[in-house]
Amino acid sequence: MAKATATLVTDKAPRTERGKRTLQKLLDAAAAEFGERGYHEASIHGITHRAGAALGTFYTYFDSKEQVFRALVEHMGRLTRQSIADRVAHAPDRITAERMGIEAFIEFARAHKNLYRIVMEAQFVAEDAYRDYYRIFASAYRQGLTAAEGRGEISPGPAEERAWALIGISVFLGMRYGVWAEDKTPAEVAAAAGDLIAHGLSPRPARGGEGA
Amino acid sequence: MAKATATLVTDKAPRTERGKRTLQKLLDAAAAEFGERGYHEASIHGITHRAGAALGTFYTYFDSKEQVFRALVEHMGRLTRQSIADRVAHAPDRITAERMGIEAFIEFARAHKNLYRIVMEAQFVAEDAYRDYYRIFASAYRQGLTAAEGRGEISPGPAEERAWALIGISVFLGMRYGVWAEDKTPAEVAAAAGDLIAHGLSPRPARGGEGA
Amino acid sequence: MAKATATLVTDKAPRTERGKRTLQKLLDAAAAEFGERGYHEASIHGITHRAGAALGTFYTYFDSKEQVFRALVEHMGRLTRQSIADRVAHAPDRITAERMGIEAFIEFARAHKNLYRIVMEAQFVAEDAYRDYYRIFASAYRQGLTAAEGRGEISPGPAEERAWALIGISVFLGMRYGVWAEDKTPAEVAAAAGDLIAHGLSPRPARGGEGA
Amino acid sequence: MAKATATLVTDKAPRTERGKRTLQKLLDAAAAEFGERGYHEASIHGITHRAGAALGTFYTYFDSKEQVFRALVEHMGRLTRQSIADRVAHAPDRITAERMGIEAFIEFARAHKNLYRIVMEAQFVAEDAYRDYYRIFASAYRQGLTAAEGRGEISPGPAEERAWALIGISVFLGMRYGVWAEDKTPAEVAAAAGDLIAHGLSPRPARGGEGA
DNA sequence: AATGAATGAGGATTCATTCAT
DNA sequence: AATGAATGAATCCTCATTCAT
Secondary structure, X not given: OOOOOOOOOOOOOOOOHHHHHHHHHXXXXXXXXXXXXXXXXXXXXXXXXXXXXXXHHHHHHOOOHHHHHHHHHHHHHHHHHHHHHHHHOOOOOHHHHHHHHHHHHHHHHHXXXXXXXXXXXXXXXXXXXXXXXXXXXXHHHHHHHHHHHHHXXXXXXOHHHHHHHHHHHHHHHHHHHHHHOOOOOHHHHHHHHHHHHHHOOOOXXXXXXXXX | OOOOOOOOOOOOOOOOHHHHHHHHHHHHHHHHHHHHHHHHHOXXXXXXXXXXXXXXXXXXXXXXXXXXXXXXXXXHHXXXXXXXXXXXXXXXXXXXXXXXXXXXXXXXXXXXXXXXXXXXXXHHHOHHHHHHHHHHHHHXXXXXXXXXXXXXXXXXXXXXXXXXXXXXXXXXXXXHHHHHOOOOOHHHHHHHHHHHHHHOOOOOOOOOHHHO | OOOOOOOOOOOOOOOOHHHHHHHHHHHHHHHHHHHHHHHHHOOHHHHHHHHOOOHHHHHHHOOOHHHHHHHHHHHHHHHHHHHHHHHHOOOOOHHHHHHHHHHHHHHHHHHOHHHXXXXXXXXXXXXXXXXXXXXXXXXXXXXXXXXXHHOOOOOOOOHHHHHHHHHXXXXXXXXXXXXXXXXOOHHHHHHHHXXXXXXXXXXXXXXXXXXX | OOOOOOOOOOOOOOXXXXXXXXXXXXXXXXXXXXXXXXXXXXXXXXXXXXXXXXHHHHHHHOOOHHHHHHHHHHHHHHHHHHHHHHHHOOOOOHHHHHHHHHHHHHHHHHHOHHHHHHHHHHHHHOHHHHHHHHHHHHHHHHHHHHHHHHXXXXXXXOHHHHHHHHHHHHHHHHHHHHHHOOOOOHHHHHHHHHHHHHHXXXXXXXXXXXXX
């Protein structure tokens, strides 16, 4: 499971070395607690207990339960995007990039089931953070699609709707094949979805020497 | 907002006419309360208050807060499927059906924002109910795709993965264009998504001059 | 288990034959419910459910939960006393009567474990009824002891204290060997207690030809 | 009324001096509340109110209402046994010890009416604790009787039955003359019971050649 | 007489947050 | 910085009792 590196913005930044360590412990503990028990079941006591710190120490670094939660959601956003970006960086073209992105996403969900759950739950705990999470995704998608369209790699079409549709595909495949069950490999799933994204469902004319 | 008709199975079914009316009031109130405030913010008091009933009356018809919630989720499942099935019933082919289904879904989400929220939150309150909700969807999709493939309406491909991808598209477009903002009409969105589903992103040979 | 015959005083006496039957059913059901679950765990619903009657019917015959409970305690008093009196009636002397009474008491407790529990719990639910229960016992004991003393069957001594001591013996032996465990027969236990009551713990001179 | 010294085992033991004081206050308050109002009438609010603490503070030291109750019952067991043991320690022989024990018991019940009530009610709230309470007593009695029999201080007889009979005597005399009414002194009552225990009810031959 | 729906007071328990040390 | 005791609002649920039918 990914550690939540202390990039977060807190007005209560630690000044000493010890403080930095404590903050990190709390962050990791919070990720585990929220991920395993969900926001409402999670408790500050659970977090500090996991971190081996006293209850009150939590409030030395955070303002509230919701605040850490939001911090973690944002952190997850960066982590997910980074993970996908790394994978897709060297894709030869946009359509291949889509397939690789889905594969990366499923793998990511699989590797971070608990943290992934945090993001989903954000919808009901910190809706703005949740929307931002996906809006940033959508924005990146849109740009990618627009650029690809400019390069002639994909057919012309409304980037916005396409972006959200593509996100939906990733998220649901991530949920179904990443989190719920691992009965198919990410590559398999990504191949199937990649084909759908590339060619759609329409029957395709038999390839090759048909006319030859 | 849709009324939650008392199709639910309760071991505490009302035996009188008056009881039937009260149950219905409670069900509607619960849908409103959960939808507006979310599961955790919602309170039994809030429900009975909306229903104009006494606190204890809730427990005349339900065992617990979670139980009504589950009942509502299941109810939503039936409602959504019905709504889509009705619309798609006369589609000439599967690909058209997909487009129409998406349009129906977005419209449905738009019309039942609150109830829709209930389903999503189920993931964190009654996960099994949530999974069932989507599994039933997926199962229907799978059958539809397999049949269409048999009829040659769509290209061959793995029905399971395709089903989940298609659900993801609907859900995210429903969320984005149904619940979050209404900046595009369901028809527009469905058209864009329908095109994606039909042909994918691949550049298509310019029509027309082909034969020239 | 003993049926609670409707000897109780209720201002809500049934007037019809059907009413009499319903009352009896409720009484039996109440005895079972209270006996099995204890006063606080017992519920009116539980009683009417056992009786196969509707909830509201309970209040056709009783004023409150406590009232039935009291009625049952009194009933138990009569039953216990009757049971012991029957057994002791033909005892040749008081000391034999004590032994026989203890045996009868243990057997009674064994046969009516649940109802017996009701009496004990009365101490915390209807203390006056509880005290009355034992006071009546004590009074009978006192008279018996005084009469026996007059007949020279027992040594002179304070009847009141003796009465309570003897009741304590019965009750605890009844609890230990009647209700908690049946590892000794009532006759065995009564023999041991009878000997204690007859001769106390003091060492007795070897009988017979001691001096021979 | 006896204070409930914090000998109890709690997994929530206080770690500071202040905590120790609060726990003690709560324990005393609980004893008073349970003793005066009985288990079911007693409320956590009543306890913390008496203790001058906030409602939630109760749960800093206890897991539940039942847990404190049990702790109190066990505490009472230790207290009662200690009290009697102290008194009986220097008894010259077993029969005298019995009389002294009864006297001590009645005095104890009189001095701790409320706590005594708690033990009795345990039968219906924490039956295992109640049985343990008396089993420990019975076990001590049994050993004492067996030893005395070995020393020839008492006549031979079944120690188990005798033990429960003797406990019954103490408990009922304690209830009648300790808790219910104080119309006789403990010494008087103990003398009467002591005589019964020593010699039983059988008529005793006129002493010595008294009449000669 | 019988039914069962409706009532609402009552209470245990949880837990985020504050604060004194 | 760290600690852990103290706080008290908030809520679910139970159930005896009443009442309209």
